[in-house]
Amino acid sequence: GNSVTQMEGPVTLSEEAFLTINCTYTATGYPSLFWYVQYPGEGLQLLLKATKADDKGSNKGFEATYRKETTSFHLEKGSVQVSDSAVYFCASGYSTLTFGKGTMLLVSP
Amino acid sequence: DTGVSQNPRHKITKRGQNVTFRCDPISEHNRLYWYRQTLGQGPEFLTYFQNEAQLEKSRLLSDRFSAERPKGSFSTLEIQRTEQGDSAMYLCASSPTGGGSEAFFGQGTRLTVV
Numbered sequence: 003g004n005s006v007t008q009m010e011g012p013v014t015l016s017e018e019a020f021l022t023i024n025c026t027y028t029a030t031g032y033p034s035l036f037w038y039v040q041y042p043g044e045g046l047q048l049l050l051k052a053t054k055a056d057d058k059g060s061n062k063g064f065e066a067t068y069r070k071e072t073t074s075f076h077l078e079k080g081s082v083q084v085s086d087s088a089v090y091f092c093a094s095g096y097s098t099l100t101f102g103k104g105t106m107l108l109v110s111p
Numbered sequence: 112d113t114g115v116s117q118n119p120r121h122k123i124t125k126r127g128q129n130v131t132f133r134c135d136p137i138s139e140h141n142r143l144y145w146y147r148q149t150l151g152q153g154p155e156f157l158t159y160f161q162n163e164a165q166l167e168k169s170r171l172l173s174d175r176f177s178a179e180r181p182k183g184s185f186s187t188l189e190i191q192r193t194e195q196g197d198s199a200m201y202l203c204a205s206s207p208t209g210g211g212s213e214a215f216f217g218q219g220t221r222l223t224v225v
Contacts, residue, residue, distance in 0.1 A: 006153075036213060045218035046154070046202070091153050097206075098144065098167060099214060101153030 136205030
């Protein structure tokens with residue numbers, strides 16, 4: 003079946019550090035790929051998406067590139083802020099989504 | 112439009128009781144999804160509707176669970192004879208189309224079975 007594996011957290015960084023959260027998936031065919039973010043006390047929000055190979059999704063300084071060769075969709079940001087502290091979920095799917103377990107990011111001033 | 116709305120936000124029930132949750136999707140979104148999320152895990156798919164038709168159900172959805180979307184607008188998720196293992200956050204999401212469209216999530220209903 004489909005699955006998504008993402009790096010375990012928490013990831014702890016200082017403000018302005020570079021962020022990478024790894025995500026790999028297994029699926030039949032070429033599903034769409036997503037990163038969702040969940041801020042404390044809030045619901046899941048779509049952060050970015052990519053619908054086909056080599057697409058790059060980007061939003062709020064975050065980026066991720068759909069790599070079919072490595073079945074990966076790693077999330078990156080060049081300079082994190084304290085306000086980026088949240089739980090990040092990688093997901094794949096066509097209509098229904100398969101999520102990873104989530105990675106908590108903690109950014110300190 | 113205020114986004115996906117779920118009610119109640121919290122529900123505490125005794126084991127063996129029935130509970131029902133409601134989800135109001137974003138207007139004109141024809142797809143509606145139910146997911147379940149437990150602590151430290153990502154959301155797990157339960158079922159989804161396109162308009163009023165229930166198109167897919169996960170094997171996670173036991174016979175005690177039933178979902179409806181009678182007029183293709185709001186949806187209800189009922190759990191009969193609740194068990195402690197049903198304690199979780201129940202998430203509803205909607206999307207305008209299938210296949211590659213992002214889903215917009217509500218804030219969820221947190222169920223605690225005591």
